[in-house]
Amino acid sequence: MFSAFEWMMAFRYLRARRQEGFISVIAWFSLLGIMLGVATLIIVMSVMNGFRQELLTRILGVNGHLSIYGESQMLGDYDSLALRVGKIEGVVKVTPMIEGQVMASANGQAKGAVVRGLRQVDIQQRAILRDNIRQGSLENFKGKNAVMLGSRMARNMGLRIGDKITLISPKGNVTAFGTVPRMKAYKVAAIFNVGMHEYDSSFIFMPLAAAQVYFKLPGAVSYLDVVIKNPDHAPRMASEVWNQLGNQGRVYDWQRTNSSFFNAIQVERNVMFLILTLIIVVAAFNIVSSLIMLVKDKGRDIAILRTMGATRGMVMRIFLISGASVGIIGTMAGLGLGLAFAENIETIRQWIQGLTGSDLFAAEIYFLSQLPAVVDPTEVTTVVLMGLGLSFLATIYPSWRAARLDPVEALRYE
Numbered sequence: 001m002f003s004a005f006e007w008m009m010a011f012r013y014l015r016a017r018r019q020e021g022f023i024s025v026i027a028w029f030s031l032l033g034i035m036l037g038v039a040t041l042i043i044v045m046s047v048m049n050g051f052r053q054e055l056l057t058r059i060l061g062v063n064g065h066l067s068i069y070g071e072s073q074m075l076g077d078y079d080s081l082a083l084r085v086g087k088i089e090g091v092v093k094v095t096p097m098i099e100g101q102v103m104a105s106a107n108g109q110a111k112g113a114v115v116r117g118l119r120q121v122d123i124q125q126r127a128i129l130r131d132n133i134r135q136g137s138l139e140n141f142k143g144k145n146a147v148m149l150g151s152r153m154a155r156n157m158g159l160r161i162g163d164k165i166t167l168i169s170p171k172g173n174v175t176a177f178g179t180v181p182r183m184k185a186y187k188v189a190a191i192f193n194v195g196m197h198e199y200d201s202s203f204i205f206m207p208l209a210a211a212q213v214y215f216k217l218p219g220a221v222s223y224l225d226v227v228i229k230n231p232d233h234a235p236r237m238a239s240e241v242w243n244q245l246g247n248q249g250r251v252y253d254w255q256r257t258n259s260s261f262f263n264a265i266q267v268e269r270n271v272m273f274l275i276l277t278l279i280i281v282v283a284a285f286n287i288v289s290s291l292i293m294l295v296k297d298k299g300r301d302i303a304i305l306r307t308m309g310a311t312r313g314m315v316m317r318i319f320l321i322s323g324a325s326v327g328i329i330g331t332m333a334g335l336g337l338g339l340a341f342a343e344n345i346e347t348i349r350q351w352i353q354g355l356t357g358s359d360l361f362a363a364e365i366y367f368l369s370q371l372p373a374v375v376d377p378t379e380v381t382t383v384v385l386m387g388l389g390l391s392f393l394a395t396i397y398p399s400w401r402a403a404r405l406d407p408v409e410a411l412r413y414e
Contacts (some may be wrong), residue, residue: 064093065234091229121217
């Protein structure tokens with residue numbers, strides 16, 4: 001399609017000469033703009049994908065995909081109910097669970113916490129908890145006095161394995177002198193770290209039987225935690241489970257419960273994509289301006305080429321190659337830079353943190369303890385095609401203008 005002569009002329013025009021230095025500088029800035037735009041888009045989209053996946057993994061690792069509540073604040077006959085729900089196609093596991101809010105106190109420190117009561121076997125079947133025990137063992141997670149808590153809570157309260165932590169429930173015991181808060185001390189049997197600040201700093205797990213005694217729920221639980229095969233089918237499964245229960249109770253899916261998290265990420269992701277796309281658009285306009293200036297500067301050369309037999313198509317292809325080369329090189333360089341940065345983003349963050357001495361990714365603010373990045377091949381392909389497409393479109397008008405140049409008029413005014 002393109003002859004060797006056209007390629008030679010195109011690259012010759014891109015090389016900087018003393019009188020054409022300014023045009024070459026604009027072309028270089030266009031290349032850098034496209035490279036940075038493509039790289040930034042890939043990095044930002046990868047980080048957004050990483051945030052969503054990490055939050056999803058941790059939220060669905062600690063919580064189930066569906067939650068079944070009774071008509072009142074407690075759910076009785078939960079084992080038979082769990083057996084019924086477990087027979088529904090698509091349901092993997094059903095876990096009876098108790099949940100309540102308490103004030104945790106130890107070593108002069110106090111903070112609010114969420115207590116969850118579940119059986120030892122159910123804890124062992126949750127990989128995100130079982131595989132992230134940092135101290136202690138699940139073997140000791142039994143009896144009426146054992147609890148497991150997050151690493152940040154343990155560090156903030158100065159707790160180690162075997163230490164005591166006092167839990168104070170707002171739903172106290174009624175006495176002749178009024179309601180007295182219910183207090184009980186528990187021994188720390190294990191400390192976990194799932195990598196999400198909310199869970200590591202405020203969640204406490206205790207055996208189901210102990211939780212039933214503490215929260216005064218004999219023979220009952222707060223809700224059933226349900227894990228299904230495909231988390232994306234949670235809304236449909238919630239409706240099916242509710243129908244199987246005879247339209248009784250309340251069934252919530254994880255998408256409804258955590259909608260604020262994922263809606264915020266999706267909105268921010270879309271806005272960032274639109275904003276960062278403007279970098280590539282600006283770089284494409286730079287290609288237009290540099291090519292127009294190049295056409296104006298090379299008017300005499302174009303006229304000579306035309307008088308020597310070059311067709312308008314040849315002239316147009318020469319400038320198409322010149323402009324497209326800037327876009328292609330910039331896009332490919334941006335692709336390599338973006339992928340390299342995304343794959344090593346946590347290492348880069350640690351290096352910058354060590355260099356500046358500041359915390360660039362506080363877990364208290366961003367929920368996660370590490371900066372995640374997940375490269376989506378489809379999104380990367382979209383960004384690359386967008387960069388190439390905008391670069392090609394930017395070369396059409398200057399190339400058409402060069403092809404339409406009248407040789408007589410160009411030579412007359414030289």
